Amino acid sequence: MAKENVPDVVIQRLPLYLRSLVHIAERGQKIVSSTELGAWVGVSSAQIRKDLSYFGEFGKQGLGYDVEFLIGQLRRILKSDQTWHMLIVGAGALGHAIANYRAFENWGFYLVAVFDNDPQKIGSPIGHLIIQPMEELAETIRKRHIEIGILAIPPQSAQAVADQLVAYGIRSLLNYAPINLVLPPGIHVAHIDPVVSLQSMAYYL
Amino acid sequence: MAKENVPDVVIQRLPLYLRSLVHIAERGQKIVSSTELGAWVGVSSAQIRKDLSYFGEFGKQGLGYDVEFLIGQLRRILKSDQTWHMLIVGAGALGHAIANYRAFENWGFYLVAVFDNDPQKIGSPIGHLIIQPMEELAETIRKRHIEIGILAIPPQSAQAVADQLVAYGIRSLLNYAPINLVLPPGIHVAHIDPVVSLQSMAYYL
DNA sequence: CTGTGTGAAGCTTTTCACAGCG
DNA sequence: CGCTGTGAAAAGCTTCACACAG
Incomplete structure (x- = not known):
């Protein structure tokens, strides 16, 4: 191909x-x-x-x-002519903004689950989904055939959650946490960190 | 230096x-x-x-x-030991998430103004700021010495707003709109587009 | 002995420039 | 003619390997 x-x-x-x-x-x-x-x-x-x-x-x-x-x-x-299943970990302001972002479906990226560890948030609606507890991660990834994980959590817990996702079979991560994830070879990670972008630009100011 | x-x-x-x-x-x-x-x-x-x-x-x-x-x-x-002033155009879900993001100040990036063209939103609080109308752009950029613009608006209006910001003296843009901005030389743009990141990763899946 | 700083080598990526085809 | 596709040349970037300093 x-x-x-x-x-x-x-x-x-x-x-x-x-x-x-x-x-x-x-x-x-x-x-x-x-x-x-x-x-x-x-x-x-x-x-x-x-x-x-x-x-x-x-x-x-x-x-x-x-x-x-x-x-x-x-x-x-780019394999954007097929369907991919994604999950978000972290249902804060950023998680909500991502969950309501309308541009993913056009390109075959479907958000099918959102997780958080805050008992206050679990069960609340987010977009057309319901926030699930972290305990259901493994089962949901397997049952919904999720390939892509999005991290929208504080940096302190990002590495541990990334390790969990990888252990449960996730191969691609989109990381919004401002920390560099160290992961085994074969796992693909994309980082989105506005501070990193701003710092590169500020150099030229 | x-x-x-x-x-x-x-x-x-x-x-x-x-x-x-x-x-x-x-x-x-x-x-x-x-x-x-x-x-x-x-x-x-x-x-x-x-x-x-x-x-x-x-x-x-x-x-x-x-x-x-x-x-x-x-x-x-990286000039992160000095103070930079930023504005956001677009007070939707994404604009709110960015406005409430706590990691900028540590690195000298201060958000000092938020703009939107929706009369419903103008005057509403966003973080510790008040959403301003687009008519006040030029004056605010000049008075508050704003160097960096953040675009959190739909792609249809992104190029026009970017042109305005540049005309009013902005030299660096952080663009969250999923469109490629064409700007004069000397203007620095960083793009944050999760679809672009996902598509690059999907190639390897 | 350890780990930096750095020319030189090696490799990758971009640009050039032109044959070839509609 | 105009514009693609592509070897070859040029430029750019990374790795090597070692002198040197603590």
Whole structure:
């Protein structure tokens, strides 16, 4: 399906291409060149052509790329054309904001369970779900076939909860806790830490 | 202050070093080697030594790095030892979660204003602030010396609001809207888009 | 002996530039 | 012609390996 070994950095750019392509499609545009897409995303045209060439030949020479076709190909490559089940641990302000975020389903990411260890919160509704106690983690992951965990908890407990999730079979983690998780090889983690982003930007101020 | 031209990728790693160093300091550890810090962060020891060498000689040969000293140096390099003023545009669920996030002040980032264009919301409290109308943007940015803008609005209006912020003098943007902003050179943008993170991870599933 | 700081080597990623096709 | 796809060249980044200092 995918070619040999594709650089990590390419995989991180494909979602950006996809996001801009959707935007271009919504404007009613049918065809796009690598130069134009590159201007939207902020990379060179050669970069885009080279990145796509890892996966096949999607363009028409002398013309460009069919926008809808390329969207479909990127969805397939990024596995956003199938269904994934996610859970959130942590039902604070952040957990609520994530649970009510409407953009996940479009891309095949379905939130199917939310957990918290606060007895006050357990049983309360959150979006269309009910907050569950941590004791039900293992069983819910197995029964609902959950592949992705989202951590929206304080940093003190993040490593321990991440270890639990991995022990119960989770292979991908989206970590909103401001701490670096140390996990076994084969587990994929993405960190979202606004302070880290701000600090990188502040360097240039 | 900073050496010649430091690669971007180095600047993006320094906040990760800082975050792990704080964690190490909280455990009461006084000295850390590049090998140990690398294990926490997930990079090689040579990488850490090389990255730090762009800015000076912070370690003691045969011993390692003084944790508190290195924290201080990284704070200085990343300009987290000074005060920055931020505003949020968008007072929805996400805007509220960000406004109530307690981790910014530790690093010198102070939220001083929140804006929304919904008349229903204007005047309501959010954290210790009051939601202001968009008409007050320009004046507030100037009077409060705001350098950083946070976008927590729907993607449809993100580009227009970003253009406004830049026109009024904002140089750094933290964008939570799932759209790629096209901005003039010299303006720094960091994107936080959980769908992009999830899509990159799903590739490996 | 331990662990930093750093040129040099090795590897990865990006850019170039052009053949080839619609 | 215009724009893709792609080897080859260039640039950038990481790792190696060792002199040196405590």
